[in-house]
Amino acid sequence: MGMDMSDRPAVKLDRSDVRRSFWLWTFFSHANYNYERLQGTAFAQAMVPIIKKLYKDPEEIKAALKRHLVFFNTEPNVGGIIHGAVIAMEEQRANGADIDDDAINSVKSGLMGPLAGVGDTISQGTITPILLSIGISLAAVQPGGGRGNPLGSILYFVLEVGIMLALAYWFWFQGYDRGREGVTSLLRSGLLDKLVVGAGALGNLVLGALTFQFVHVYLTVTVKVGDGTFEFNEILDKVMPSLLPLLFTLLTWWLLARRRVSPILLLGIYFVIAMVAAYPFFAGSVVDPTTQCPSILHEFYQPDCIPPPAPAS
Amino acid sequence: MTRVQASPLALRVSVLVTTALFGALIFAGPAFAQTEGEGTNDLVRAALVGLGYYLSNSPWLLGIGGFFGLYRPLVAGFIVGIIFGDPVTGAEIGAAINILYLGFISAGGSIPADPSVAGWVGTALAMAGGLSSEAAIALGVAVGLLGTLVFFTRMSVDAVFAHWADARAEAGDADGVARMNWLPPQIFLFFISFFPATIAVYAGSAVVADAINNLQTNAPWILRGFEIAGGLLPAIGLALNMRFIFRGTVWPYFFIGFILAASTAGGINIVTIGVIGVALAFLHVAFVGDRAERAMQSRGA
Numbered sequence: 315m316g317m318d319m320s321d322r323p324a325v326k327l328d329r330s331d332v333r334r335s336f337w338l339w340t341f342f343s344h345a346n347y348n349y350e351r352l353q354g355t356a357f358a359q360a361m362v363p364i365i366k367k368l369y370k371d372p373e374e375i376k377a378a379l380k381r382h383l384v385f386f387n388t389e390p391n392v393g394g395i396i397h398g399a400v401i402a403m404e405e406q407r408a409n410g411a412d413i414d415d416d417a418i419n420s421v422k423s424g425l426m427g428p429l430a431g432v433g434d435t436i437s438q439g440t441i442t443p444i445l446l447s448i449g450i451s452l453a454a455v456q457p458g459g460g461r462g463n464p465l466g467s468i469l470y471f472v473l474e475v476g477i478m479l480a481l482a483y484w485f486w487f488q489g490y491d492r493g494r495e496g497v498t499s500l501l502r503s504g505l506l507d508k509l510v511v512g513a514g515a516l517g518n519l520v521l522g523a524l525t526f527q528f529v530h531v532y533l534t535v536t537v538k539v540g541d542g543t544f545e546f547n548e549i550l551d552k553v554m555p556s557l558l559p560l561l562f563t564l565l566t567w568w569l570l571a572r573r574r575v576s577p578i579l580l581l582g583i584y585f586v587i588a589m590v591a592a593y594p595f596f597a598g599s600v601v602d603p604t605t606q607c608p609s610i611l612h613e614f615y616q617p618d619c620i621p622p623p624a625p626a627s
Numbered sequence: 628m629t630r631v632q633a634s635p636l637a638l639r640v641s642v643l644v645t646t647a648l649f650g651a652l653i654f655a656g657p658a659f660a661q662t663e664g665e666g667t668n669d670l671v672r673a674a675l676v677g678l679g680y681y682l683s684n685s686p687w688l689l690g691i692g693g694f695f696g697l698y699r700p701l702v703a704g705f706i707v708g709i710i711f712g713d714p715v716t717g718a719e720i721g722a723a724i725n726i727l728y729l730g731f732i733s734a735g736g737s738i739p740a741d742p743s744v745a746g747w748v749g750t751a752l753a754m755a756g757g758l759s760s761e762a763a764i765a766l767g768v769a770v771g772l773l774g775t776l777v778f779f780t781r782m783s784v785d786a787v788f789a790h791w792a793d794a795r796a797e798a799g800d801a802d803g804v805a806r807m808n809w810l811p812p813q814i815f816l817f818f819i820s821f822f823p824a825t826i827a828v829y830a831g832s833a834v835v836a837d838a839i840n841n842l843q844t845n846a847p848w849i850l851r852g853f854e855i856a857g858g859l860l861p862a863i864g865l866a867l868n869m870r871f872i873f874r875g876t877v878w879p880y881f882f883i884g885f886i887l888a889a890s891t892a893g894g895i896n897i898v899t900i901g902v903i904g905v906a907l908a909f910l911h912v913a914f915v916g917d918r919a920e921r922a923m924q925s926r927g928a
Contacts, residue, residue: 338805344694345686346792346812348785355792359808362801372799379796379804383789390690430734438732439871442695446729448897449701454722455760457893464718467705471696478691508912514877515911516904521729521872522884523900525865527893528726530761530858555889562859567866567873577739577863581768584859588765592852 325368327405332398334363336486339397340479343390352387357397357422364401368408378404381415388426389433391482396425398489399497421494432506437478440513445474447520457527529559644687670829673751675710677825679703680747681817684777686809694733700725700746700767707750716760720750723760724767727860730867741774748774748827755832756839761857762850766835768860770827777820785812876915880907 339360346355358379365378388396399421407413452466489497500506533546550557569575682688683697696702704721708714728742749767758766788811795803842849873881887895887903 339690341686341690342809343686343690345809346785346788346807347782348789348812349782350786351789355789355804355808358792358796359805362805366801375801376796376799379799379801380793383792383796383804434732434734435871437695438734439868443729443868443872444901446699446701446725448901450722450725450729451897453701453705453718454726455719457888461715462719462722464705464708464714466722467702467718470699471692471702474695475689475692478695479689482691511875511877511915512908512912514872514875515880515908516901517868517872518877518880519884519887519904519907520897520900521865521868522881522886523888523895523897524726524729525862525881525885526888528723528858528861529865532858555892556885559862560885560889563862563865563869566862567869570863570866571870571873577867578772580863581860584863585765585856588856588859589849589852592848592855 325405325408327364327367327401331363331367332401332487332490335360335397335401336394336483338363339390339394339486340482351383351385353390354383354386357386358382360397361401361404364404368404377415381418384419384422386422386426388430389437391437391478392433392485393426393429394482394486395489395497395500396422396429398486399425399492399494400489402490402493425497428501432501432510435510436506436513437481440510440517441477441481442474444513444517444520445470445477447517447524451520451524451527454527525559525563526556529563531558531562533558669832672710673825673829673832674821676707676747676751676828677821677823679706679710680743680824681821683743683747684781684816684820685813698743698746700728700742700750703743703746704750707747707754711751711754713754716754717750719760720753720758720763720767721746723764723857723861724749724771727764727768727864728771729864730870732871738775738778740768740771741778742771744774744777744824745771748824748831751828752831752835755828756835758839759854759857762853764857764860765853777823780819781812781816784815788812788815877911880904880911883907 339356342359343353343356345359347353361378361382365375365382369375369378400418403413403418403421407418449466449470452469453462453464454466455462488500492500533550547558554560566580569580570577679697680703683693683703685693687693688696697706700721701718702721704724705714705718707721708717711717724745725742728740728745731739731742745767749763749770752770753760753763753766756766788807791811792804792807795807839850869881872878884900884904887900
């Protein structure tokens with residue numbers, strides 16, 4: 315540094331300066347998202363009110379701007395704790411503390427990875443899907459065939475934006491108030507893990523309910539047992555309601571998570587299966603959906619449609 | 628909370644743009660939905676969908692309201708529904724399409740698909756073709772895969788503006804640096820998102836409607852295939868999300884949730900399930916609590 319710090323007056327940031335920086339980041343974190351720096355220019359934009367308040371020397375302003383224009387990428391809401399800590403460091407630096415560029419850079423580059431991991435798990439991996447599940451379940455066509463309620467869309471939007479904003483604001487000021495050591499201790503405290511686990515329990519419950527509502531797999535095959543004929547699907551449902559959709563979803567999970575099958579490939583496969591299942595092999599080229607069952611993989615179109623003939627035995 | 632009178636230019640512009648664009652989206656839609664099928668109105672409706680698609684990628688709705696709000700087909704479908712005069716159907720279609728993107732995560736500057744274009748353009752096309760929400764899922768997926776083009780174009784070109792920001796920094800111009808982060812990239816984004824989406828809806832609506840009419844008479848099994856796919860594909864969206872949470876000590880709750888819904892034949896309200904879930908989550912954390920770090924780790928991972 316080599317500058318004489320004693321002759322400069324102390325510069326203090328107001329909470330409103332930190333807040334202004336928060337809003338700039340919240341709005342513009344992804345305004346110029348790009349392959350070269352990702353959120354780099356957005357970090358610089360968020361630091362502009364801080365830099366203008368702390369530094370008056372044009373050379374220092376220039377150096378500070380360049381310092382914050384480098385590559386940066388993290389989860390924008392939880393990751394705001396980094397910005398808070400960096401703002402605190404800039405404030406100390408402007409007041410003569412021995413904090414060089416490397417110290418600030420290492421806080422940014424050291425924390426952005428871990429917080430992207432934790433942050434994405436919290437915001438995109440749990441909170442968003444849980445709230446989406448609730449909104450989707452309300453807004454979609456209901457299990458009995460009733461109309462959906464578009465309030466589900468509004469409810470999701472309001473809750474999601476409210477919760478994310480509160481979370482982002484809290485993390486931002488945690489970073490500013492605790493400083494870089496505080497951030498590390500918060501990450502080690504296990505608080506975030508508890509949040510993730512609790513959200514995981516809730517998320518699984520909601521996801522299970524959603525699986526029932528949206529995954530529909532039927533085997534409309536009749537089985538001859540002794541004198542009577544039985545719907546295969548009815549027999550399965552007596553074992554457990556909607557057993558097939560549950561097994562099908564677990565199979566899909568196993569393929570994606572354990573066998574690492576590409577989701578796009580799986581999309582293609584399932585689509586082909588659906589098309590093959592829909593092709594009226596049994597019923598000639600055109601099926602009248604009011605009298606004939608459309609497919610062996612779909613529920614009966616009409617309650618009393620004629621199912622495909624059972625294989626001769 | 629903020630003192631608006633002293634806020635930088637970017638914030639003032641954003642408040643203005645948000646109010647104007649969002650207002651246009653909400654209020655102009657129903658007004659045009661009143662009159663039936665005139666060419667100009669079709670174009671205006673298509674443009675409103677295009678505007679919504681741009682907004683969902685933009686920073687103007689608090690940042691969060693874009694990516695975490697309008698970007699989601701659940702929200703997009705509802706607003707498209709308003710634009711076309713039937714919010715209930717719009718929300719139903721959007722909700723169905725959104726199931727596939729339940730496990731959608733954008734990390735490290737890449738996206739596997741574009742839920743937003745599936746929600747905005749997919750819902751509009753499905754409504755134009757009169758598709759059921761189940762059949763609309765397959766259409767949404769196809770549109771969503773195309774949408775990644777917009778994202779990758781943007782991610783590549785925006786790097787240019789980072790260098791413009793460098794030049795402003797070299798000149799010591801702090802406001803200039805800030806401006807380079809939003810003004811040029813947003814103008815560019817508007818061009819590559821608004822126009823393609825508007826054209827896709829305006830030109831695509833008739834094509835999709837004709838195609839579906841045609842299939843209805845000549846090959847109805849294809850449409851049924853769409854609906855069967857609509858029952859199978861959600862498993863992928865659900866499983867993609869399960870990758871993150873169906874693990875550790877919390878996976879059994881998935882089965883409890885499924886049984887709760889299945890045994891009541893869907894009669895149990897999702898909000899009820901949510902409340903039960905919050906209670907169970909608290910109990911789980913209270914009892915597993917300090918072992919929380921290990922609780923989310925999957926076997927062998």
